[in-house]
Amino acid sequence: MTYTSGSERPGTAADPRYNTDLDKPQGLQSGRHIPNPDYPHLGFNPAPGSTDTVRELHKKLANCAKVLEESHGLVTKLMDGSYWKGDAAVAFREELDGGTLPLNLKNAAHSIRKAARQLDRWEGELDDFQRRAQRLEKDAKDAQAVLDAAKGRASKAENAPDLDKKGARHDEAQKTLTHANTAVEEAQAELDKIIGKAKSLAEEHEQKARYRAGKISDATTKLAPHEPGAWDKFTDWLGDNLPDILSACAAVLGVIALLGLTAIAPWALFLAAGLLSATALGLRLSDPEVRASLGDGFSKGELDLDFWSNALGVAGDFLGMVPALGVVLKGAFKAPQLMRAGGEALTLPQKIAAFGTSIKTEATAAEGALSMLAHPKVFGGRLAPLVEKIDGPATIAGAGTALYGVAGTVAESLDNDSAKAITSGLDGPRTLGVDLPAAIGTLHFLMFGARAAS
Structure with missing residues (x-):
């Protein structure tokens, strides 16, 4: 059976009935087709995400928090009567007197500032994860080259004419084939070891991402109109x-x-x-x-x-x-x-x-x-x-x-x-x-x- 689109393929996010690996890190889930053009030799993206996007979002949240803090300061000055006088000022203060606007502005600014701080930290962590992933990709590329060369030598040794003969030349050809196969196994083991490190990195990336996401979620508990205990x-x-x-x-x-x-x-x-x-x-x-x-x-x-x-x-x-x-x-x-x-x-x-x-x-x-x-x-x-x-x-x-x-x-x-x-x-x-x-x-x-x- 063939599938013409990601929405039809079993195991995709659009078809959760077939997705049996949702507990895995994002880069290892069969249903998440995260582009990995930079990791062809690992076969998956150990550290998905965009530091540019995170940096831009942090900048927007920090600016938003700054505006809210300035608004809170302005409303506070307006409320104490020293910044604005006259009938309009009196009417404004009467309208806000006993209200929650100053508190809500303060709480919202604090929450967004906390969320921005977590994004700033995640940007640095994500950058480190991706640099480590790129090093592993390079190692995997080198290991794959060694494996391909070893397989080539093994294939050549397997087809050597002397294997069909008897005597010393057969024994020498058999010895060469054995060494070639051993080299293939060792090269494959080295590649598997690197891919294993990449999988561990994907696990670490996922844990840290969930941790930062939890911290950002916790920050919203202070958003207006909720007042913290x-x-x-x-x-x-x-x-x-x-x-x-x-x-x-x-x-x-x-x-x-x-x-x-x-x-x-x-x-x-x-x-x-x-x-x-x-x-x-x-x-x-x-x-x-x-x-x-x-x-x-x-x-x-x-x-x-x-x-x-x-x-x-x-x-x-x-x-x-x-x-x-x-x-x-x-x-x-x-x-x-x-x-x-x-x-x-x-x-x-x-x-x-x-x-x-x-x-x-x-x-x-x-x-x-x-x-x-x-x-x-x-x-x-x-x-x-x-x-x-x-x-x-x-x-x-x-x-x-x-x-x-x-x-x-x-x-x-x-x-x-x-x-x-x-x-x-x-x-x-x-x-x-x-x-x-x-x-x-x-x-x-x-x-x-x-x-x-x-």
């Missing part, structure tokens, strides 16, 4: 602002250690703050919006408030992480000495304890390291009294601006361009003038020891 609001707020929250916690730990507000050893707070800063840094740099803001600032000169806020956030987290990372690395290098000093019969818990002791020792020593500006060899140490006076207030000020930034994510009245400009104006000089020299001083101490810092 308290738990959803909290988890969304936590997910959207986790880097700032972790940075603020690290800054607060610094203040606690400075003022001695807890019985916990300062060195432990020092390491905990470094760990929080490292986590915050990783989260910031993994955010496509942060990377885009920094990239536009450096490459296109778009030095707006978002750029400075992101740049200072990344710089602050990096400087907060570096000293603690140095302590851990130096402690790890010195730990084997403690283990050898304890003898060869150390148990695993004793080895772990020795490692912890080594890190504790280095952290305790580095805790009081001098800022590089206070070093005797820098301006003759004349800045040491100044550094001593501003170190405490600067630490408290940093914690204050960090907490204010987190508070701004909760209270809209605190989240405005003027507040961002003020906090950036405070954080910039503090980061460059206090945090950077302090981080350099700590690393210098860890590298060269107390003698070099004295």
Whole structure:
């Protein structure tokens, strides 16, 4: 029986009665005739999709979210009475008073922004899947060429006239045929192995696509007129602002250690703050919006408030992480000495304890390291009294601006361009003038020891 169109062929999406492999990845379903001109040797498309289409859709959704956010801001200004006055303004506010328009605009903008973020991530993932698929296609092409050559040699050996003869010439021809057939089997196994990798890639592509689709679907739960519950609001707020929250916690730990507000050893707070800063840094740099803001600032000169806020956030987290990372690395290098000093019969818990002791020792020593500006060899140490006076207030000020930034994510009245400009104006000089020299001083101490810092 022949079929003249895809709609008539059993196993197509149009004839689900015959489609028995719907649980397979898209590229492996018999009913999905996804074009695969770029994968003729694999025989299927392991990573279907168009990055251009995804990129365009992300751009449209991001622009839509921006318009909704601007509309929400405009309606908010109109409602508070400071932006528009007169009888028409009064009538407008009376019409909207008690309504859900501002909330719906805010929720819709948030949902679409979340969906756009997921599309942006999927674009990068899809691009990676397709690059891996193209490499496998190239490998399959090479393997197919080897297989074709091996089959040619096997066919020639199979038709060799000496096979019909007796004696040494027959044995030699038979040996050649055996080797040729073995080469065919090995070449076929190599091709099958590559195709198996492509199938695994198709499975991975399908799982990630379903995951991103689920995230996009979840984003629509905030679309107007649905209002999220308290738990959803909290988890969304936590997910959207986790880097700032972790940075603020690290800054607060610094203040606690400075003022001695807890019985916990300062060195432990020092390491905990470094760990929080490292986590915050990783989260910031993994955010496509942060990377885009920094990239536009450096490459296109778009030095707006978002750029400075992101740049200072990344710089602050990096400087907060570096000293603690140095302590851990130096402690790890010195730990084997403690283990050898304890003898060869150390148990695993004793080895772990020795490692912890080594890190504790280095952290305790580095805790009081001098800022590089206070070093005797820098301006003759004349800045040491100044550094001593501003170190405490600067630490408290940093914690204050960090907490204010987190508070701004909760209270809209605190989240405005003027507040961002003020906090950036405070954080910039503090980061460059206090945090950077302090981080350099700590690393210098860890590298060269107390003698070099004295």
